[in-house]
Amino acid sequence: MKKAILITTLLAALPLRAEVTFTKDVAPIIFNHCAGCHRPGEAAPFALLNYNDVRKRARLIVRVTEDRVMPPWHAEKGSFVFHGDRRLTVKQIDTLAQWLKAGAPEGDPAKLPALPKFTAGWQLGKPDLIVKMTESFPVPAEGRDIYRGFVVPLNLPKDKWLKAIEFRPGTRSVVHHCLFSYDTTGEARRLDRADRQPGFRRMRRQGRGVGSLGGWAVGGQPRELPDDLAWHLPKASDLVLSMHYHPSGKPERDQSSIGLYFTDQPPRTAFAGVQLPPAFGALSGVDIPAGNKAYKVTDSFTLPIAVEAFAISAHAHYLGKHLQMTATLPTGKQLNLLDIPDWDFSWQEQYQFKDFIKLPKGTRLDSMVVWDNSAANPNNPTVPPVRVRWGVESEDEMGSLTLLCRPASGERYATLTTAYARHLAEVRTRTTREMAARVQGANGDSILDALLRRNDRNRNGKIDLSEAPRWLKPSFDRADTNNDNALDAAELRATRDRLKLNR
Numbered sequence: 001m002k003k004a005i006l007i008t009t010l011l012a013a014l015p016l017r018a019e020v021t022f023t024k025d026v027a028p029i030i031f032n033h034c035a036g037c038h039r040p041g042e043a044a045p046f047a048l049l050n051y052n053d054v055r056k057r058a059r060l061i062v063r064v065t066e067d068r069v070m071p072p073w074h075a076e077k078g079s080f081v082f083h084g085d086r087r088l089t090v091k092q093i094d095t096l097a098q099w100l101k102a103g104a105p106e107g108d109p110a111k112l113p114a115l116p117k118f119t120a121g122w123q124l125g126k127p128d129l130i131v132k133m134t135e136s137f138p139v140p141a142e143g144r145d146i147y148r149g150f151v152v153p154l155n156l157p158k159d160k161w162l163k164a165i166e167f168r169p170g171t172r173s174v175v176h177h178c179l180f181s182y183d184t185t186g187e188a189r190r191l192d193r194a195d196r197q198p199g200f201r202r203m204r205r206q207g208r209g210v211g212s213l214g215g216w217a218v219g220g221q222p223r224e225l226p227d228d229l230a231w232h233l234p235k236a237s238d239l240v241l242s243m244h245y246h247p248s249g250k251p252e253r254d255q256s257s258i259g260l261y262f263t264d265q266p267p268r269t270a271f272a273g274v275q276l277p278p279a280f281g282a283l284s285g286v287d288i289p290a291g292n293k294a295y296k297v298t299d300s301f302t303l304p305i306a307v308e309a310f311a312i313s314a315h316a317h318y319l320g321k322h323l324q325m326t327a328t329l330p331t332g333k334q335l336n337l338l339d340i341p342d343w344d345f346s347w348q349e350q351y352q353f354k355d356f357i358k359l360p361k362g363t364r365l366d367s368m369v370v371w372d373n374s375a376a377n378p379n380n381p382t383v384p385p386v387r388v389r390w391g392v393e394s395e396d397e398m399g400s401l402t403l404l405c406r407p408a409s410g411e412r413y414a415t416l417t418t419a420y421a422r423h424l425a426e427v428r429t430r431t432t433r434e435m436a437a438r439v440q441g442a443n444g445d446s447i448l449d450a451l452l453r454r455n456d457r458n459r460n461g462k463i464d465l466s467e468a469p470r471w472l473k474p475s476f477d478r479a480d481t482n483n484d485n486a487l488d489a490a491e492l493r494a495t496r497d498r499l500k501l502n503r
């Protein structure tokens with residue numbers, strides 16, 4: 001009896017700490033930071049739209065928010081603000097934990113805020129043109145990832161300027177990402193006709209008549225290009241979707257839809273993507289020994305003109321660990337453009353800066369990609385780890401960062417793209433030389449004799465494309481001056497001299 005009185009008096013003496021409740025404290029966090037995806041028809045597997053939805057999962061919600069797994073957002077706070085930054089504050093995360101500790105009470109229903117006005121379906125509003133894959137594509141329950149191209153005829157009567165593409169996956173459980181491009185050459189149609197299944201395997205053509213229009217990956221939010229920027233979409237072009245499917249354990253069919261948003265106003269200037277290292281690392285000799293915890297590739301490029309950057313993205317596969325790009329201004333000041341210290345293959349976001357970032361001529365961009373191929377990496381798809389090299393399958397690796405920018409007023413776009421093309425050639429040459437030097441180191445042969453003796457399997461005196469060793473592949477197209485898919489003695493000698501290989 002005495003004890004009970006004592007406790008009551010003690011409680012009464014404590015300063016009244018307002019109880020954390022769902023309606024007053026938790027709902028504003030969940031509605032604004034979670035419900036956009038956690039509602040029917042969107043990316044997340046269950047809804048978080050009312051007290052019951054959230055109470056049922058309170059324990060899990062506290063864990064994933066404390067671990068910063070949810071809301072998904074992998075960029076650290078950098079030098080600039082990104083659009084749609086989803087990160088929770090420490091205080092918000094703490095509020096969720098306090099609520100769980102208090103027994104997850106509902107609180108006063110009158111305090112419940114209204115749900116934000118969500119847009120059902122197309123997030124950017126009604127598209128000017130909606131198109132769909134012409135057939136559904138079967139994705140088996142198991143097996144390798146599938147990379148497949150699909151042609152979607154647009155039948156545009158005249159050239160268009162495109163502000164945005166919104167991608168709605170048909171079957172979310174299997175669609176991992178999709179790259180968009182246009183094709184005016186008819187090659188995609190030809191490939192499609194020649195393949196018995198819907199779609200086709202891979203398009204080789206680059207350059208004239210074919211152009212990139214960005215892409216979508218799991219977790220990506222559609223967004224318009226800022227200011228007056230737009231992609232040029234030539235009349236009569238086909239839209240080409242390069243899809244990456246990931247089997248889900250259940251047989252599925254996918255037929256994804258695409259919304260196109262146009263503008264009548266042509267932009268004042270084109271924009272460019274500065275990708276470092278170039279070609280998703282294909283030219284950097286990525287070769288990760290089994291067990292290596294921190295295999296690193298870096299690349300640097302100095303801007304030949306002043307630019308205005310507006311978005312940045314990163315790409316790697318499962319072993320990606322730390323991806324970063326910085327800008328060092330001519331004054332020596334260093335800016336952090338994107339820093340993802342704990343890469344997650346499932347979330348590939350394009351980060352758009354809130355405002356254009358002015359980078360003066362002479363600014364050095366430095367990118368770094370670190371992979372973790374140790375058994376301690378929980379995302380390592382192969383246990384025990386095996387040697388992993390560059391390639392397009394999910395079990396291969398790639399890695400790079402891409403900064404999207406336009407020339408500052410008065411600067412020439414071509415100056416930027418020419419310097420970047422030169423950089424790409426330099427990276428390719430450097431890698432080929434390094435890899436060749438490693439091969440040469442093995443014995444005292446002349447590199448050409450060694451090549452022909454070891455690699456000319458059909459003994460025709462040439463190195464065919466299929467016979468080219470790994471180190472020669474990145475330089476193959478350039479070396480094959482007569483385009484016959486084989487390098488004869490003269491072409492090999494010219495390549496040796498150009499790359500300054502020993503003897």
Ligand code: HEC
Nearest residue numbers: 033034037038043044045057060061064070071072086219
């Ligand atoms: C951009 C979309 C998006 C946002 C925003 C988002 N989620 Fe998620 N959430 C997902 C997806 C997709 C999954 C399923 C992930 C998977 O299967 O790997 C998921 C899964 C979860 C899970 C299950 C995790 C598990 O291990 O099973 C929880 C819990 C969760 N989210 C809570 C939240 C909370 C709380 C918020 C807000 C603070 C939030 N999410 C914001 C998309 C989102």
